[in-house]
Amino acid sequence: MHPTVDALRARMDRPQRHRLLHGYPMAPLLRRAAHKGARRLADGALELGKDGAGAPEPAWITLDHTRPLLVGILPHAQCTPTVEGCGFCTFPHGGRYDQLLSRGQQMLARHDVEQLAQLPRRQVAAVYFGGGTANLVREEALRDLFDRLTRHHDVAHAEVTLEGVPALFLTTFSDRLGWLADLPAAHKRISMGIQTFAPDWLERMGRRAFGDAGTFARVVKRARRRGLTVSGDLLFDLPGQTLEDMREDVRRAVELGLDQVCVYHLVLYAGLGTPWSKDPALVAAMPDNEAACQHWLQLRDDLLAAGYVQTTLTNFERCEAHDGPRRFVYEEHSFTPERYDAVGCGLHGISTFLDVGGRRAVKLVRGAPQYLNRWALEPPWTEHDYVFLYDEEDTLLLHVTRSLARARLDLCVVRERFGLDAAERFAGELAACAEAGLVVLNDRELSLTPRGMFFADAVVGLLAAGRAAVVRQHAAGQHTLGLIERRAMYDGMG
Ligand SMILES: C[S@@+](CC[C@H](N)C(=O)[O-])C[C@H]1O[C@@H](n2cnc3c(N)ncnc32)[C@H](O)[C@@H]1O
Ligand code: SF4
Structure with missing residues (x-):
């Protein structure tokens, strides 16, 4: 068999980890932002402190402040479930x-x-108060x-989201x-x-205090009254869960009248690091990928039939x-890196700046347990943080992977921005993916099929594999997200 077909098969057999939601490259390919005494800037330049040793580095990109x-x-990064990390959670929830x-x-x-304040005033398209449980x-x-944000940047036209556990929206x-509504x-x-x-699952997750069906309904009602829209996350493929139970969850979410429903298949496999992943009985009760894909196809159909529009791989929005x-833009915009820069403030914050003309980009990740121990408020981005400097090839992969999180890649945009034909550039990989029924290609667009949406992790992994192998040699080699905080972060999705 062709080695690319083999490689795709191998990737399709592995857990599908929602990697697309984070984009290329994965955390192990990042390196330290700076050495001791030095500081990396948003344009990728390395600036030395007063007594800094080593050589400074010039800017990697030209920042475009009109973006x-x-x-x-x-x-x-804190939550209060009674079971550590709700048992399953791969987000940086910080333990107890x-x-x-x-x-x-x-x-x-x-x-x-x-x-x-160090960036010239910019238009802010969307603000997201997130992480573990921002509403705590x-x-x-x-x-x-x-x-503080409004002092430096223009938020008048922005969308603002507050994320958190249901019950805390009602306190x-x-x-x-009220604060959110008045912004x-x-x-x-x-x-x-x-x-x-399902009450027994909520109990098992230690989420009883976070609310039940009645709480979810009250949150929707109260938010509506205040003129807010509401999004809800659903997990499916809980160990041993029947398709009927999954469909019942989707039905009830639709009944609530949520503006957006995010459906995530549970990422759970031995070695992931979450408490549930250490329980062999739970891991053994997980469906295999083919069965999980069938579940996804059914739930997707149910949501479309109920009048929801699929906007990204995991997000469905009421027509x-x-x-x-009042459509949700933060996620879609973040999957459109050719138009938006992103900044992340606080522990684990991720920032990405793109130089469209220069075909280069810079990614910076706020890291380090040192902040927690010493509360040393060092400016971003220093020896405790991480950086990735994208050259043209990497910027192309960033563009391709982020676009596919919206399930499609506009080939004309790639031609215009990178002067190449993506179908030709990835011909072998795309032929293997098309053969497996994961993608469809015409001269304007590459799109994931519904089946390809489930196996999206395998598709992008394959597209990025060659380049990732080269980049790996220069990386810090940290395990995904474990690079930021050893204890409570895993590479499934958070
Ligand atoms: C930051 S959390 C949500 C907000 C809030 N902390 C809560 O629990 O209500 C983001 C979402 O990621 C999803 N998630 C976390 N771990 C996951 C995993 N292992 N597999 C799939 N989805 C996961 C969950 O649906 C979760 O609601
Ligand atoms: S699911 Fe939410 S509350 Fe539970 S650990 Fe994850 S971020 Fe925290």
Whole structure:
């Protein structure tokens, strides 16, 4: 058999890890942003401190300040489930909730937002208060973060999202919904993790205090009253879960009238690192990839039949919301790197700046447990942070992988931006993917089939494999996201 076909088969047999949601390159390919005493800037330049040793490096890209910004604010990486990481979670949730740690991390987020003053004023297209559970942070702290941002950048036309666990949207001692509703921004929305409506699973996840079906309905109602739109996350392929149970969860999510439904197949395999991944019985009860793909196809059909539009690999939007000014833009924009720069403020924040004309880009990741221990508020991006400097080949892969997170790649845009034919450039890989029924190609567009959407991880892994092998030699070699904090981060999805 052709080696590319073999390589694709091997990738399709592995866990599909939602890698596309993060884009090329994966974390192990990043390297330290700077050595001790030096600092990396947004344009990729390396600046030496007063006593800094070594040589400075010139700017890698020319920043274009007319490009709008997407701003991710991660106030802290803390949650309060009674089971560590809700058992399954690959996000940086920081283990048991620790108020002191949360405060330290909030200081870092504030500090990073303040540092945005170093960029000339830009249009902000969307702001996302996310990370573990942003709605655990008090209203005053959220207000302070937003106010600092508005001092430096123009948010009047922005969409603003607050993410968190359902029950915390209803608390009265800190009215986060009220704060959000009153913001001087164009569209305000919340995003909550539902996961499932099944009480026994919610119990097992330690999420009883986060709410049940009644809570989810109250959140939707109250948010609507305040003029906010609402998104809910659903997990499917819970160990041993029947397709009927999965469909029931989708039905109930639709009944709630959510504006967006995000459906994620559970990423769970031995060695992932989450508590559930250490339980052989749970791992053994996971469906194989072919069965999981069938589940995905059915749930996708159900959502489309219920009047939802698929906007990204995992996101479905109610027609009425999708067709108007209240459609969700943060995720789609972040999958359009040719138009938007992104900055991440706070622990684990990811920033990406693109130089379209120069066909280069810079990615910077805020890292390091040192911040938590010393609360040392070093400016971004230093020896504790990570960088990736994209040359033309890498920028092409960034473009291709991010676009495929929207399930399609416009070949004309690639021709215009990179002066090449993507179908020719990836001919062998795409032939193997087409043969496996994962992609469809015409002269204008490469698109993932519904089956290809499930196996998207395998598709992009194959497209990027050659280049990743070269880049790996220069990388810090850290395990994905484990590079940022050893304990509670895994490479499944977070
Ligand atoms: C930051 S969390 C959501 C917000 C909030 N902390 C909550 O739990 O309600 C983002 C979402 O990622 C999804 N997720 C986390 N770990 C996952 C995994 N191992 N596989 C698939 N999806 C996962 C969950 O659906 C989760 O709601
Ligand atoms: S699912 Fe949400 S609450 Fe649970 S650990 Fe992950 S981020 Fe925290």
